[in-house]
Amino acid sequence: MTTIDAQTLPAPAPADLLAWYDRHARRLPWRIGPAERGRGVTPDPYRVWLSEIMLQQTTVTAVKPYFEAFLDRWPDVAALAAAPSEEVMKAWAGLGYYSRARNLKAAAEAVAGTLGGKFPQTESGLAALPGIGSYTAAAIASIAFDQPAAVVDGNVERVLTRVFAVETPLPGAKSEIRRLQERLTPKARPGDYAQAMMDLGATICTPKRPACVLCPWEASCAAHAAGIEESFPRKAAKTARPERAGAAFVARREDGAILLRRRPDKGLLGAMTEVPGTDWLPVFSSDKALADAPFRADWQRTVAPVVHVFTHFRLTLDIYAAAPPRGFNLPEGHWWSPPDDLPGEALPSVMKKAIEAVHPGITRRRR
Template sequence: MRDSEFETGPGPIAGDLLGWYDVHARDLPWRVSPAARAAGVRPDPYRVWLSEVMLQQTTVAAVRDYFHRFTTLWPDVNALAAAEDGAVMGEWAGLGYYARARNLLKCARFVADELDGRFPEHHDALLELPGVGPYTAAAISAIAFDRPETVMDGNVERVMARLHDIHTPLPAAKPELKAQAAALTPGTRPGDYAQAVMDLGATICTPKSPACGICPLRSPCRARAAGTAPELPKKTPKKPKPTRRGIVYLAQRDDGAVLLERRPDKGLLGGMLGWPGSDWSEAPEEKPPFAADWVTLPAEVRHTFTHFHLILTIKCAPLPEGVLPELGQVIPRAMFRPGDLPTVMRKAYDLWRDGTA
């Protein structure tokens, strides 16, 4: 239950926050400014959807350039739906969480083929789209269609925890935080309001050293009054991440052609190009793509995924003419773009290049 002093509609808290947002809204390439929105400019649901998928567990700074490239190459959902899988996966390389890119294509094709290129407006209908979960559905419905949905990301959770001085640790606190956020969501300008709360968390109510002195919600903020803001939201300690190992095999022909493989669609780095390699486990088994005197580089790749740390051993050998590898495809030098590799595979390439230069 919410506290009675907190308003349900466009009351003092929502009004103060919207007033602050009108002046301090971040300039983002996928956003319609509050002034433009007031003048009647409506957000493009395609750009809202694309940005929200890209921003999942990724920073605004990292997403900007990717968003510009995607919207230049594929300016609408029909263009993206018609794109080749490899081209999209290549442009996504380095952004991480590659299942998002696969779902991006599935969703674009569903919208183009089944919905005549139009994104649905309502939260429940948006949930039917491939790869669209509760957060993304709420964000599209609120931001693109100005519906009063409760948009919950880490920034909003932090603002709510501090505003109400909630000490229940995450993730157990999520239902309570969402209830408080829902109680404050106004029926007036809900899309701007959703972005205002996220902007507040990203720029003022930050994880460390929140700028409480200039916060538009400093008066009603209970954690500021109690002096507990810096320690909120509390989180349940995470279990230590395990470490896995693997082997990658880098082979290059005299003319510069390299041997790559397309990883299976399911699993980590699904659908991405990478170096042939072993499984990733505590004791990976050798799995060279062809018989050769493989040389082990002294440097190892170290990379962290969401649930584990990875250490990759790099083995190299010349790629003979006419070799028939057990897996993989020979990519001519002119067609090989290291930037199309996912980050962990590009790290291996960089170490190999530096070690053979």
């Protein structure tokens, strides 16, 4: 039982956080920094939206190149709305959580169409768009439209559960954290405040080894006072990750083309591209794998299977390779992708691994 006497600590002041942000804000491609914003420069809602969708459960490092590529190719919401879905999926390949790309396209069409090219400026209006939930709606409303919306993401959860030593485990503590954030969010500079919370969580109030000496709220932090910062946020125990297994078939034509097909629109890796394969099952019998091959051939299994870890299961894939027989008829929904096209296909990472297991380097863009 931990008891923390928070009474003796001064309340965390948003002004102190903003002052810290003025000096230490990260420079990010989608961000208008505090100095510029102070001069009246306002962010482009399209860029804010695009970055927020990409940043969902995804690191800044992973997002940067994708953000730049999207912006180069589709500089505004009208351009994105007019883009073929296939091209958007290809451009998103490798970033993960592919429903985001499908929702991104749908939201762009709604904004460019029904909404007359303008993003909604209210939280509820934003949250009505596909792919925008409570966090993203609040983030866009505050950052792009300067509204005092309470932004609650993983960073905010970590910072506030530490500052206030919230004992309730996540996800149960969410409503409590929301109330704290509503109370703290300032009417002035709410967008900078939101981004300051993210920067604080990302650079100072980190999950491991937080740099409390550098924190503008050090004196107000109950967890720090008790010397137990790292134990927050409390979390419910998580269940073990189950195993699944299957087989994938890498068919290569004489000219080097690889046989591909499109996955169903919904579900795991929905609407993305894959090599033919079996279902992925908790109990997989490798004797029966060849029954699901795209054609009869002398399929050669690689020595080592491909192992890939998804959020909710671990996959072991046996990889088989063969050339198609003469007279092979292309099944519905399949196509031969020439080597030059492979790097640009909408292949998720697990599928690139499968292909690379047989043909190293073939899915990577040459230069």
